[in-house]
Amino acid sequence: MKHPTRKATLQVNQNEGLIFEKSSAGKAAWKLPPLDVPEVDAAQLLGAYERKELGCMPEVSEIEIIRHFTRLSTWNYAIDLGMYPLGSCTMKYNPRVNEAVARVEGIANGHPYQPEKISQGALAIIKTLSEQLIEITGMDAITLQPAAGAHGEMTGLLMVRAYHESKGNARKKILIPDSAHGTNPATAAMVNYAVENLKSDSRGMVDFAALAAQMNEDVAALMLTNPNTLGVFEQDIHKIADILHAKGGLLYMDGANMNALVGKVRPGDFGVDVMHLNLHKTFSTPHGGGGPGSGPVAVKKGLEPFLPTPVVITKSDGTLAFEGNRPQSVGRVRAFYGNFGMFVRALAYIQANGPDGLRQTTEDAVLNANYIRKGLEGIYDLPYSTPTMHEVVFSDRRQLKKGVRTMDIAKRLIDYGFHPYTTAFPLIVPGALMIEPTESESKEEMDLFIEAMKSIAEEAEEDPQTVLDAPHTTRVSRLDETAAARKPVLRWKPAN
Amino acid sequence: MRYLPKSPADREAMLNAIGLRSVDDLFAPIPAEYRLTRDLNVPRQMAESEIVDFFRQRSRENGEGYTSFLGAGAYFHYRPVIIDSLISRGEFLTAYTPYQAEISQGTLQSIFEFQTMICELTAMEVANASMYDGSTAAAEAVMMAVRLTGRRSVVVARSLHPEYREVLATYATHQGMPLSVADFTDDGRLNLPELEKSITPETACVIVQSPNFFGTIEDVGAIAEIAHKNGAMLVVSIAEAVSLGIVEPPRQADVIAMEAQSFGVPVGFGGPYCGVIATREKYVRQMPGRLVGQTVDKQGRRGFVLTLATREQHIRREKATSNICTNQALVALMVNIFMTIYGKVGLKELAKQNLAKAAYAASQFAKQGKVLFGAAPRFNEFVVQTREDPYAINERLLQHKMVGGLPLNKFYPELGNAAVWCCTELTTRGAIDTAVELAAESEPAVGSSKAEDAEEVAR
Numbered sequence: 001m002k003h004p005t006r007k008a009t010l011q012v013n014q015n016e017g018l019i020f021e022k023s024s025a026g027k028a029a030w031k032l033p034p035l036d037v038p039e040v041d042a043a044q045l046l047g048a049y050e051r052k053e054l055g056c057m058p059e060v061s062e063i064e065i066i067r068h069f070t071r072l073s074t075w076n077y078a079i080d081l082g083m084y085p086l087g088s089c090t091m092k093y094n095p096r097v098n099e100a101v102a103r104v105e106g107i108a109n110g111h112p113y114q115p116e117k118i119s120q121g122a123l124a125i126i127k128t129l130s131e132q133l134i135e136i137t138g139m140d141a142i143t144l145q146p147a148a149g150a151h152g153e154m155t156g157l158l159m160v161r162a163y164h165e166s167k168g169n170a171r172k173k174i175l176i177p178d179s180a181h182g183t184n185p186a187t188a189a190m191v192n193y194a195v196e197n198l199k200s201d202s203r204g205m206v207d208f209a210a211l212a213a214q215m216n217e218d219v220a221a222l223m224l225t226n227p228n229t230l231g232v233f234e235q236d237i238h239k240i241a242d243i244l245h246a247k248g249g250l251l252y253m254d255g256a257n258m259n260a261l262v263g264k265v266r267p268g269d270f271g272v273d274v275m276h277l278n279l280h281k282t283f284s285t286p287h288g289g290g291g292p293g294s295g296p297v298a299v300k301k302g303l304e305p306f307l308p309t310p311v312v313i314t315k316s317d318g319t320l321a322f323e324g325n326r327p328q329s330v331g332r333v334r335a336f337y338g339n340f341g342m343f344v345r346a347l348a349y350i351q352a353n354g355p356d357g358l359r360q361t362t363e364d365a366v367l368n369a370n371y372i373r374k375g376l377e378g379i380y381d382l383p384y385s386t387p388t389m390h391e392v393v394f395s396d397r398r399q400l401k402k403g404v405r406t407m408d409i410a411k412r413l414i415d416y417g418f419h420p421y422t423t424a425f426p427l428i429v430p431g432a433l434m435i436e437p438t439e440s441e442s443k444e445e446m447d448l449f450i451e452a453m454k455s456i457a458e459e460a461e462e463d464p465q466t467v468l469d470a471p472h473t474t475r476v477s478r479l480d481e482t483a484a485a486r487k488p489v490l491r492w493k494p495a496n
Numbered sequence: 497m498r499y500l501p502k503s504p505a506d507r508e509a510m511l512n513a514i515g516l517r518s519v520d521d522l523f524a525p526i527p528a529e530y531r532l533t534r535d536l537n538v539p540r541q542m543a544e545s546e547i548v549d550f551f552r553q554r555s556r557e558n559g560e561g562y563t564s565f566l567g568a569g570a571y572f573h574y575r576p577v578i579i580d581s582l583i584s585r586g587e588f589l590t591a592y593t594p595y596q597a598e599i600s601q602g603t604l605q606s607i608f609e610f611q612t613m614i615c616e617l618t619a620m621e622v623a624n625a626s627m628y629d630g631s632t633a634a635a636e637a638v639m640m641a642v643r644l645t646g647r648r649s650v651v652v653a654r655s656l657h658p659e660y661r662e663v664l665a666t667y668a669t670h671q672g673m674p675l676s677v678a679d680f681t682d683d684g685r686l687n688l689p690e691l692e693k694s695i696t697p698e699t700a701c702v703i704v705q706s707p708n709f710f711g712t713i714e715d716v717g718a719i720a721e722i723a724h725k726n727g728a729m730l731v732v733s734i735a736e737a738v739s740l741g742i743v744e745p746p747r748q749a750d751v752i753a754m755e756a757q758s759f760g761v762p763v764g765f766g767g768p769y770c771g772v773i774a775t776r777e778k779y780v781r782q783m784p785g786r787l788v789g790q791t792v793d794k795q796g797r798r799g800f801v802l803t804l805a806t807r808e809q810h811i812r813r814e815k816a817t818s819n820i821c822t823n824q825a826l827v828a829l830m831v832n833i834f835m836t837i838y839g840k841v842g843l844k845e846l847a848k849q850n851l852a853k854a855a856y857a858a859s860q861f862a863k864q865g866k867v868l869f870g871a872a873p874r875f876n877e878f879v880v881q882t883r884e885d886p887y888a889i890n891e892r893l894l895q896h897k898m899v900g901g902l903p904l905n906k907f908y909p910e911l912g913n914a915a916v917w918c919c920t921e922l923t924t925r926g927a928i929d930t931a932v933e934l935a936a937e938s939e940p941a942v943g944s945s946k947a948e949d950a951e952e953v954a955r
Binding site for chain 2: 018019020023028029030032033035036037038039040042045046047048049050051054055056057058059060062065066068069070071072073074075076077078079080081084086089091093094095097099100101102103104105106107108109110111112113114115117118119120121122124125132135136147148149150151153154158161181182183185186187188189190191192195232233235237238262263264265266269270280286287288289290291292293294308330331332333334335336337338339340341342344348350351352353354355356357358359360361363364366367368370371374375386387389410411414419420425439440441442443445471474475476477478479480481483484485488489490491492
């Protein structure tokens with residue numbers, strides 16, 4: 001390492017095998033209370049359906065389980081340890097009061113089918129969060145049912161289709177910019193729309209002329225991420241909406257990057273017809289190693305009849321209820337009401353922030369991204385000089401001359417004590433380094449990050465092999481992904 | 497704002513470094529006419545203590561302290577304390593999808609263990625890293641069968657969870673997947689002759705749930721035979737994972753779509769839960785969702801990575817097996833810890849207690865009303881038919897802070913005054929006896945049976 005890193009120091013790390021390798025007959029971590037009803041003979045009750053054998057399920061004690069998972073946990077990087085600048089993922093602080101309130105008894109143990117009169121608390125949470133998200137997005141109606149962002153996209157496009165069908169023509173295709181996240185085209189396919197690519201212009205924005213040329217009565221909607229995956233705000237957003245609307249098309253906004261907008265501008269005000277939010281990005285619910293998420297979909301008035309069932313209504317006596325009788329609805333996209341536990345956390349986040357906190361959060365997120373851009377400009381190639389919102393995208397063009405690619409720089413960043421940025425995305429930037437610091441980083445943490453990135457750029461110049469072989473400090477070095485895919489080993493098996 | 501780590505001086509210094517005068521300059525790219533010039537109309541910043549009070553109040557309005565006989569896809573089981581101790585570790589809670597394997601081995605290894613245990617319990621060869629929930633997993637499993645067979649139509653058992661059927665219908669609408677429904681017989685199981693008739697050369701798969709929505713265990717072997725002889729696949733949905741401790745897994749299935757909520761996940765008003773798909777090795781490349789595989793690093797040390805990504809949306813875009821991106825990793829971790837705690841012996845004992853409680857409750861209800869579908873084996877749910885409207889019975893139970901079984905007239909009007917009741921290891925004999933007594937109050941046999949009941953309790 002050229003400069004000793006100020007961020008991290010090596011430390012002994014515990015080894016730990018698979019839980020099955022610790023198992024031995026007779027150990028147990030469970031104890032059931034004595035049965036207060038007569039014992040039953042399973043063989044008699046179940047006959048041929050009685051299961052006799054549970055295979056290689058483990059038998060271990062409680063302390064072993066605690067150590068097992070605690071040891072595993074120390075092999076993970078996390079926001080709680082430091083900056084996690086994964087672009088488009090919005091790795092912000094996950095407030096702990098959110099976790100506490102999600103575990104209050106009536107909230108954690110409410111049953112989705114318990115009578116409405118004893119579900120008023122949960123209904124109130126759904127209704128309050130819905131209203132606040134409508135205010136934040138400037139839309140007219142919302143469903144909280146989708147379980148994640150991609151699920152929200154599917155729900156949104158189902159509503160787009162239902163809307164067009166109600167006008168007599170479902171239309172054929174969805175326009176998607178080449179900078180879009182992979183879920184957008186995958187979703188369009190699930191809803192049986194053809195995907196038509198839309199080029200970006202030299203500013204990294206939607207190519208206006210291309211859009212005007214491609215737009216016709218076969219286009220159901222444009223799926224646009226705004227700010228887009230370059231962190232660039234689509235300045236002509238309203239003109240884009242006008243072009244779509246003039247031909248009867250709809251503007252779908254992927255709200256993955258809403259962290260750049262909350263409290264500063266509302267999609268509903270700039271022509272968006274339907275959009276999804278990611279509560280696990282913008283509204284601080286924990287990513288938990290890859291989920292759970294939650295992907296509410298907000299719409300303008302004209303799409304409200306198509307919302308999934310059920311919706312929450314206020315009855316004449318003032319109590320809240322679920323309404324399932326909606327003839328134009330696209331139907332149900334998930335059993336029960338969605339990832340309710342995430343609603344609780346998102347609402348607690350909005351409450352902790354208030355209007356001033358939400359705005360300050362957005363300002364800090366954008367300030368942080370621009371600070372990093374300033375700090376690394378001239379050191380890494382900036383393919384688009386358009387102003388940056390919440391994230392900045394560099395490329396590895398300069399480092400590539402020495403054979404160092406974005407993934408190598410990312411792996412070297414691990415040695416400096418940081419989680420890597422997003423690599424190789426968006427697709428319109430070859431060798432992309434997509435950096436989203438979020439509002440949760442202090443100036444000190446970002447200064448360390450900039451220092452690390454500068455140091456790696458020097459290493460790439462003077463000692464590229466060090467970067468190419470990184471990481472050097474982790475439990476395992478780079479793993480053989482090709483072998484993993486060629487002959488997949490997807491489960492443990494006992495040795496014969 | 498207490499979550500933001502910057503002082504006004506820090507912000508000032510950063511703006512100076514960037515070469516801007518004010519924060520407004522950062523938002524200059526947004527056309528002025530769309531910029532919000534007012535506060536959002538949301539309540540003012542609240543203190544942590546106020547937030548806690550707010551949710552405690554909502555909790556009190558939400559059935560806090562009620563004893564429940566509800567199941568129907570969301571089950572009350574005891575959650576060992578160490579589940580929350582462990583998942584609350586920031587390294588699990590606040591990590592992202594393990595794209596950078598070298599600093600995500602904790603999450604990756606735990607998912608590998610999860611996949612292994614799901615395989616072991618379902619008797620399948622491969623399992624994915626989790627899906628949104630049981631309903632969407634069922635829909636994705638059906639789509640998988642459509643891809644694998646090149647056929648498009650689907651036969652759905654009417655005894656599959658009604659909301660799972662609704663979700664499947666939503667997913668199927670625009671993919672040109674015609675659904676037909678096969679009814680159930682007097683024993684509450686799929687009507688096999690009707691199934692025979694419903695299957696055509698265009699049938700991609702049959703989907704059934706076992707134990708089904710009535711708690712009844714389906715004859716998966718016979719169903720598989722009918723499906724397979726017609727070239728269709730069999731998808732089995734499992735909503736009550738604890739059943740796997742004592743009930744034979746559906747070994748003849750081609751794909752299993754499971755809801756693992758029962759394994760240590762809070763009922764939580766319906767989510768987040770943990771769906772998962774398990775199948776045969778030969779079908780793995782058509783499987784949706786993340787998969788973790790074992791491999792080695794440059795020095796030959798064992799490690800784990802996300803694998804077979806070429807199925808997924810970020811590589812294949814519109815040609816992906818599914819648009820799914822986020823899974824339920826943290827919930828899968830709860831499930832994983834639960835399975836580890838109970839393990840080979842505990843899961844069986846736990847399932848046996850469920851079996852015993854439901855058997856006792858069903859026998860008590862049978863003395864007053866009619867317990868339907870008794871001819872087939874069941875796990876921890878059963879359907880009680882009464883003379884009185886089950887909503888009226890439940891109203892009486894509510895006065896005693898009890899929530900009765902789920903009335904079925906909305907989904908199965910032909911069953912009349914019927915409700916599906918659930919008992920787990922958490923249901924006490926006292927609660928069962930009280931509920932039976934309250935349910936019986938207006939039934940004709942009430943006088944004699946009450947005495948009998950009291951006697952039973954005394955014993």
